[in-house]
Amino acid sequence: MRWLAFLIVLIWPTFGFSQSAANLIADSVRLTADGRLVAEGNVEAFYGDTRLTASRVVYDPETDRLRLDGPIVIRAEDGTILTANQADIDPTLExxxxxxxxxxxxxxxxxxxxxxxxxxxxxxxxxxxxxxxxxxxxxxxxxxxxxxxxxxxxxxxxxxxxxxxxxxxxxxxxxxxxxxxxxxxxxSRATGLLVPQQRNTNRLGFGLKLPYFITLGDSRDLTLTPYISPETRTLEWRYRQAFRNGFLRAEGAFSDDTLFDGTRAYLFAEGDFALSGGYQLAFDIESTSDAGYLSAYNYSEKDRLDSAISLTKVTDDQLFQTRLTFFETLRDDESRASLPPIVADLSYTGRKAGPDGSVFVYEAGLDAAYRTSNVAGDAGRDLLRAGGYAGWQKDWVLRNGMLITATTGARADVFAVADDPAFESVALRFVPSANLTLRWPLIQNSAGGTVQIIEPVAQLAWAESFGDRPPNEDSTRTELDRANLLALSRFAGEDAVQTGVQAAAGLVWSRYGAKGLDTTLTVGRILRQEADDRFTPSSGLEEAQSDWLIAGQIVAEGGFLFDARSLWDDDDGLNVADSRITWRNDWITLGANYIWQGPDASENRPDTISEWTVDSAFALSDAWTVDLDARYDIAADRPVSAGIGLEWRNECVTIDVSASRRFASSDTIAPTTTFGISGSIGGFSTGRAAGGLTTGCGN
CATH class of the missing domain: 2.20.110 (Histone H3 K4-specific methyltransferase SET7/9 N-terminal domain)
Structure with missing residues (x-):
């Protein structure tokens, strides 16, 4: 018969103990003639969530020692397990x-x-x-x-x-x-060597990366990665620091290789900080020594770099934001001086609710675009805009469920233009506007729990521009989509506004299935008094009658999403089509996109674009995972890039093998093939194996 015997002091710092009493249970406990305390038979000691078991425990007060006979098992709170056959230790177990x-x-x-x-x-x-x-x-x-x-x-x-x-x-x-x-x-964090990586490319040859992680306290760390191959000597680095109110991350590299005459380098940095008063400060820095460096070393596929700093404050009824951006082009056919390289903007938006349920909106903004080029015209034009807007909006819900929204307002802007004789050096513009929108959602509930909603929508809008017509810097790439179907102006920025009387009509059908299958379909079109040549032909908005917008979405349980949009012209048929599909569960991660656009000289696109991209991962089993990514130019009938990765993992080993090919070429970017292999062993913080197949002990 087992019974509660006594309380003993049980201490072992390895397992998070502190001096305290623990409960000990044994089949028998006796005190010998020489004063030794003996516990025998299924001895168990408990301290919180920690448990010790042994077959026999003897305490000798003369030597102040504990003798434990096995099998001895200690299970600690953190999951650590210690076993032994015999133990001779002091009572504190230290x-x-x-x-x-x-x-x-x-x-x-x-x-x-x-x-x-x-x-x-x-x-x-x-x-x-x-x-x-x-x-x-x-x-x-x-x-x-x-x-x-x-x-x-x-x-x-x-x-x-x-x-x-x-x-x-x-x-x-x-x-x-x-x-x-x-x-x-x-x-989780310790200074030392991380998992080495092997990288082999047709331009840099066989190379080896040896990352070394350096802790600089609880909130900072630095990683240095020498990259050595017959064609390059490179040092990559990454610095991270966490603050109470934000974070800082910077990475870069220095290279001396046979592909370029001189030292090559790049720097990418970003930070985000919460300031007093509800303000948020964010910045990012992107810079490289030459146009081909990022691509040659597979650091980034970007062909334009942007460095920016911004300050933002958001409340329930106010939005303040300012941003300064510096652009740098890596494209062969583009000059940084004419991008423009420096763009700045500042804006403030406020909302105030009226006593009758209406809402007053007021805005103020300042935008600037500066080019370093001295060429007169588009390639050298500098522009500054300062303006404001005031508007009123109110909603009414009728007894039949129809929703009516009325909006009226006006904006005023002043433009300063330099280095472009086609425009006045100072331009003034005043734009009053009014808008009336009707929505009538009709709902049907089925007995099985499925809900269907048919919502006809219609809009009647008017706007007029008085004064000068300024140059358009911020609204050169606009397309018709679901978000701007009922917008007052479909230009993306502030330099251009739509004017005249216009109407928009559409129909939105939504189905919410009882089993988690949701479907949405949108059809709509815009009618205007006259065409607007500031829109490009492929935008779907150039003619007095816009293209037909047909868009839909399917969402299903199991992480499946399909989304598509298309623009159809009455005479030429399809102008634009884009779609994407995503699917994610325990066995598959899939992301695929397709885009089709017809030629458009105003967007510097003389040829048709037809292209698909795929980025996916498949768990073939508990041990094997394969990653596939590809980009194919259907119009040119050629691949752009492709990659495959294979991973094998069990409870103690992870091995990754990858191969990729970039087919695109230019004067600064050459086709590149890359092979890589890396592996890690589990059980250490530098190479822990999470999940994976657990090997068995079969014959």
């Missing part, structure tokens, strides 16, 4: 010797030793050790293991120090190291 010990750290790394010496309540010295995170099956050697003459585990720094260590694969020695330090799996 110093002692354990025979036939085994430690399992974070349910990942197990270390087996002939003997474990506990010292100073901090260090565990293990002799004749074998460490692995792989499953051990009888006498069969694990997939990998590290054998060492001695291993020291520091509980405070959470580091493992190996002496005279050998790395073995299926029992065969591969690497010998006299000394080695590795973080234990409970440590």
């Amino acid at each position: 110093n002692g010797i354990l025979q036939g010990a085994r430690i399992v750290l974070d349910q990942q790394l197990q270390i087996v030793a002939n003997q474990l010496d506990r010292q100073e309540g901090r260090f565990s010295q293990l002799y004749k050790t074998s460490a692995t995170s792989c499953r051990v099956c009888g006498d069969r050697p694990p997939l990998w293991e590290i054998r060492a003459e001695r291993v020291i585990h520091d509980d405070i720094s959470r580091q493992l120090y190996f002496q005279n260590a050998s790395f073995l694969i299926r029992g065969v020695p591969v690497i010998w190291l006299p000394r080695m330090r590795l973080p234990d799996p409970t440590l």
